[in-house]
Amino acid sequence: MEDQILNTVNWARAQFALTAMYHWIFVPLTLGLSFLIAFFESIYVKTGNEEWKKLTKFWMTIFGINFAIGVATGIIMEFQFGTNWSNYSWMVGDIFGAPLAIEGIFAFFLEATFFAVMFFGWHKVTKGFHLFSTWMVAIGSNLSAVWILVANGWMQYPAGMAFNPDKARFEMQNFTDVALSPVAVHKFTHTTSSAFLLASLFVVGVSALFLLQKRHQKMAKRSMVVAAVFGLIASIFCAFTGDEAAFNVAQRQPMKLAAMEGLYVGADNAPLIAAGIINSRKKAGDDQPAFHQAVKIPGLLSLLANRNANSFVPGIDDLVFGNAGRNIVGAEQRMITGKLAVAALGRYKEAKAKGDMTEATAALAVFDQHKGDLGYGYLYSAVQAVPPVATTFYSFHIMVVLGTLFPLIFLLVLYFTFKGTIESQRWLNIACFASIFLGYVAQQAGWVVAEVGRQPWAIQGLLPVNVATTNVAASNVQTTFFIFLTLFTVLLLAEIRIMVKQIKIGPEA
Numbered sequence: 071m072e073d074q075i076l077n078t079v080n081w082a083r084a085q086f087a088l089t090a091m092y093h094w095i096f097v098p099l100t101l102g103l104s105f106l107i108a109f110f111e112s113i114y115v116k117t118g119n120e121e122w123k124k125l126t127k128f129w130m131t132i133f134g135i136n137f138a139i140g141v142a143t144g145i146i147m148e149f150q151f152g153t154n155w156s157n158y159s160w161m162v163g164d165i166f167g168a169p170l171a172i173e174g175i176f177a178f179f180l181e182a183t184f185f186a187v188m189f190f191g192w193h194k195v196t197k198g199f200h201l202f203s204t205w206m207v208a209i210g211s212n213l214s215a216v217w218i219l220v221a222n223g224w225m226q227y228p229a230g231m232a233f234n235p236d237k238a239r240f241e242m243q244n245f246t247d248v249a250l251s252p253v254a255v256h257k258f259t260h261t262t263s264s265a266f267l268l269a270s271l272f273v274v275g276v277s278a279l280f281l282l283q284k285r286h287q288k289m290a291k292r293s294m295v296v297a298a299v300f301g302l303i304a305s306i307f308c309a310f311t312g313d314e315a316a317f318n319v320a321q322r323q324p325m326k327l328a329a330m331e332g333l334y335v336g337a338d339n340a341p342l343i344a345a346g347i348i349n350s351r352k353k354a355g356d357d358q359p360a361f362h363q364a365v366k367i368p369g370l371l372s373l374l375a376n377r378n379a380n381s382f383v384p385g386i387d388d389l390v391f392g393n394a395g396r397n398i399v400g401a402e403q404r405m406i407t408g409k410l411a412v413a414a415l416g417r418y419k420e421a422k423a424k425g426d427m428t429e430a431t432a433a434l435a436v437f438d439q440h441k442g443d444l445g446y447g448y449l450y451s452a453v454q455a456v457p458p459v460a461t462t463f464y465s466f467h468i469m470v471v472l473g474t475l476f477p478l479i480f481l482l483v484l485y486f487t488f489k490g491t492i493e494s495q496r497w498l499n500i501a502c503f504a505s506i507f508l509g510y511v512a513q514q515a516g517w518v519v520a521e522v523g524r525q526p527w528a529i530q531g532l533l534p535v536n537v538a539t540t541n542v543a544a545s546n547v548q549t550t551f552f553i554f555l556t557l558f559t560v561l562l563l564a565e566i567r568i569m570v571k572q573i574k575i576g577p578e579a
Contacts, residue, residue, distance in 0.1 A: 081547040082154040082539050085554060087521070089147045091514055092558040096140030096565075098513050101215055101262055102269020102304075103133045104208035108201075109296055115201050125289050126204075127192075128577035129273065132569060134189060139565050143558060154547060158528050158538035165231050165242045166221050169249070173217035181210030215265075216258055223254030226520070227322050228529050233441055235418055235434060240532070253318050257520075260311035263304050264516060267476060270301025271502075271509040274483055276573055278502035281493045286576045291487060293577075298483040305477035312473065313374065319523075320375035323530060325389050325455060326523035329462040331371055333385040334360045336393065340383040342370035345467065348460045354390045354453050386459070390452050401446060401455035408447030411440035445532040454534075457525040465518040472512040479505055 107129050114122035148170065151159045159166075187195060187203035195203070224230075230247025231240045242248060274297045280290035320327045328334070331343050334354065346364035369379035376383070384398055392400030414437035421429035449455060479502060486492040492499075524530055528538035 077544040078542065078547060079536050079539050081544050081551060083535060085154060085547055085551045086147070086150055088551065088554060088558070089143060089150060090517065090521070092562065093140065093143040093147055094513060094517055095510065095562065096136050096143065097215075098261075098265035098268045099136050099272055100133065100140050101211055101265035102267070102300075103129060103136070103272070104211045105266065106269055106273055106297060106300060107133055108205045108208045109300065110293075111201050111204050113296075115197050121289060122292070124577050125293060128289075128572075129293070130189065131572050135565055135568050135572070137185075139561050142561065146554065153550075154540050154542070155528070155538050156540040158533065161238065161533060161538070162240045162529060165224060165228075165240055165248060168242065168245065169217040169220040169224075173214050177210055177213035177217060181207055181214060184210065212262055215262055219258040219261055220249050220254045222520075223251055223257045224248055225528065226257070226524060226530055227251055227253035227318075228532055233444070235415055235437060236422070238415070238419075240529070253322060256311060256315045256318050260308065260315045261516075263308040263311050264513060266304035267301055267308055268509040268513055270297040270304060270480070271476060271505045273297035274301065274480070275503045275506035278499035279573070280576070282496065282499050282503070284493075287493055289577045291492060294483055294492065295487055298480045298487070302477055302480040302484070305473070305480060308473065309477075312470075316374055317377070320383070323524060324384050325386065326457065326462070326519075327375060328384065328386045328389060329457045329459045329523055330466040330519060332360050332364075332459055332463045333371070333383065334387050336383055336385040336388040336396065336398075338372070338382050339369045339380050340371040340375070341366035341368045342374065343463075343467070346463075348463055350460055352459075354386050354456055386456055390455060401449070401452040404443040404446040405449055405452055407440040408443040408445065408449070410447070411437050411444045412447035414440065415444075443531075445527065445529070445534055445537075448534050448537045449526070450536075454526055457523050462519055462523040465515040465522070469512050469515040469519060472508050472515075476505065476509070476512075 107126055110122055110126040110129060113119075114126055151166075184203040184206035187200065188207050191200050191203065228240070229251045230242060230244040232243050233239070234241050248254070274294050277290040277293040277297070280286045316327070316330075319330070331340075332346065332348055333340065334352065343361070344365040344367055347362040349359055349362055352358045352360050372381045372383050373379040375381070382396060384393065384396065388396065388398050388400065390401050392398055392403055414433045418430050418433035418437060421427075421433055446455070479498075482495075482498055483492065483502065486495050486498060526534045526536070528535045
């Protein structure tokens with residue numbers, strides 16, 4: 071029975087991961103490109119130069135293609151909460167549903183209302199109102215991201231809620247705590263700044279392709295300058311927000327941080343792994359080395375995690391088995407208290423059903439004492455609390471390495487553009503075009519870190535994924551997985567084909 075549940079859980083996770091990763095191909099380009107379009111049109115309105123209008127319309131067409139398919143994948147992803155994760159939806163729907171509802175009612179409607187004016191209102195409204203509509207689409211797109219990331223941030227750091235033992239549900243107590251939690255704030259700022267960076271890479275890369283083909287060179291250089299400036303600012307902000315996000319992970323999700331750095335044994339003055347090869351045979355508690363080879367920077371992990379280079383950073387072994395000397399309660403001990411909470415909750419509901427309020431009150435008191443470890447009571451073993459270390463480690467380091475490369479590309483683009491030789495720098499234009507794909511790799515790697523790194527939790531520390539799923543046969547989830555895989559792949563290929571066709575037409579057609 072346990073194997074059947076795990077099989078269903080794993081297929082449900084795979085299906086949601088598939089949908090989310092395809093969805094995130096379209097979303098970041100939408101978030102960033104909407105602002106670049108607003109910049110282009112602002113320049114057109116200010117200067118009256120029709121070439122900026124042509125440029126705006128060209129990138130607006132690319133935006134529209136991407137936007138439509140992004141909406142389709144996003145809707146499918148939200149439906150999966152009901153089909154594959156119904157226990158999750160029941161237990162946290164009171165909290166998780168609120169930001170999603172706000173996103174749909176407020177942000178998405180704002181975006182959709184002005185979307186039509188932006189695309190079809192060029193000769194039907196004034197220049198000023200059309201520009202206003204374009205800016206409202208950009209703002210609405212990013213407001214949608216706010217509420218989606220508030221919901222995701224709550225899953226990483228559940229705040230502003232309380233558990234209702236009568237209904238077995240988590241219920242919202244303070245909306246402000248949910249919306250303004252530090253994890254939600256930093257998740258939004260880091261995610262959107264990375265989206266701005268990706269959109270800038272896309273515009274620079276497509277413009278570089280025009281220069282390589284010796285087409286639309288004047289408009290290409292104009293696009294490159296605006297996008298490179300925006301991208302450089304976004305890169306700097308992304309690095310800053312990434313540091314703050316990592317600090318939040320260290321304080322609130324120490325197991326994720328340990329997996330990001332392949333840290334098994336906690337240490338003072340803990341080193342940051344600049345590069346390394348993970349030992350795939352390494353398990354929590356054994357004596358094998360964590361790395362085959364590693365380049366370490368002494369003290370930097372402690373500095374980034376705690377703002378103190380001499381501070382202690384807990385490792386995976388500390389968080390699984392505990393460390394009394396450091397006052398760290400491990401997953402082993404938390405499983406014991408978690409099972410006490412689960413048993414007490416069962417006794418409470420049984421006693422209340424029988425009308426035995428004395429027993430119900432006593433059981434509720436025990437539950438309240440241990441409810442902070444409720445989720446651990448549903449784990450099969452303490453090592454289940456360890457996320458996939460190799461996947462998390464490599465994804466994190468790929469994201470960081472690529473993130474340091476992109477601002478250099480923007481700087482080189484600006485240098486050679488203002489020098490007047492950008493079209494002759496074939497090597498740089500090839501690098502700019504290739505950076506489009508590297509940007510998507512970095513985006514996907516970032517979300518792998520965020521989501522794989524918090525496993526096995528649907529809600530950090532409170533609800534493991536094996537409890538959150540719907541009680542359906544694994545074969546049903548497998549079938550829909552391959553249906554979605556086919557559908558999303560067809561949509562992606564269709565989008566690429568349409569985009570390539572529009573890029574071949576170019577901004578001057």
